[in-house]
Amino acid sequence: MQRERVADDIYVFTSDLYAQVTAGAVVTPAGTILIDTLPFPQETLELKEMVERRLHSPVRYVVNTHYHADHTIGTCLFPDAAVVAHSACRRLLDTIGRAGLEQSQAQVPELADIFVVLPDIVLEEGCLNLHLGGKTVQLIPSPGHSQDSVIVLVPEDRVLFASDTVMPVPTLIDGDPECLINSLRLVASMPVDNVVQGHGEVILRGEINHTIDGDIRYLRTIQKKVAQLAQRGDGVDALKQISIESCGKSRIPMNGLVVDLHSANLRKLYGNIVVDRTDCR
Ligand SMILES: [Zn+2]
Incomplete structure (x- = not known):
């Protein structure tokens, strides 16, 4: 697992084990808001250890940016946290998500103890703000990669967790190209210095517009x-x-x-x- 600090209190963790999946941690004196988890439990537990033991900030919220297993599979490792997502994410986790996990468990022994956790707090329409320890974490719908996708803005630090709305190659296998283009335009309109992709490297301010233009093209x-x-x-x-x-x-x-x-x-x-x-x- 790679670790990177993108602002004073914001960390990005990148999986070494599967497809460079990223997870983020907004660390505050009142606790941590986690944005997604990593695909292998051992990496998510390493992340948890770093935030809770080394930074002394228990994870209070886990945001699921969308229901895909590579981003949500570690949610069950935070039994004391409230889980936040789009309402469609809750529905999809409960159906396709459960079936997908069973399939993955048949192939990957490390996932034997994993179970699906349904979000406790859901966003039905508009945006949802979490306020914790002086930080705002805003969930904004961004359908296209999947119908339940959200992007997550931390306005105080000008950081956007774009999840799989922004990937090294835009991916619409489970989504819709026109929605994805609209959501990419939304990302480009955000007042941020860092865009954290769902997979791969963090995109810095000078590269954001160029990257999004390339994705739409x-x-x-x-x-x-x-x-x-x-x-x-x-x-x-x-x-x-x-x-x-x-x-x-x-x-x-x-x-x-x-x-x-x-x-x-x-x-x-x-x-x-x-x-x-x-x-x-
Ligand atoms: Zn993904």
């Missing part, structure tokens, strides 16, 4: 290329011709996992087009 490019290919009547195998580089992104981040995410994005968009056509008949 990537999404527009894959929409166009997949539509052209489908219009020609090409089958799903032809998607292999659309390389990640030809859409303006590198294949290097996340130890190459971005290539798989890119392929899945293409298949999702292609599937949408085929479904639309079937609907028209």
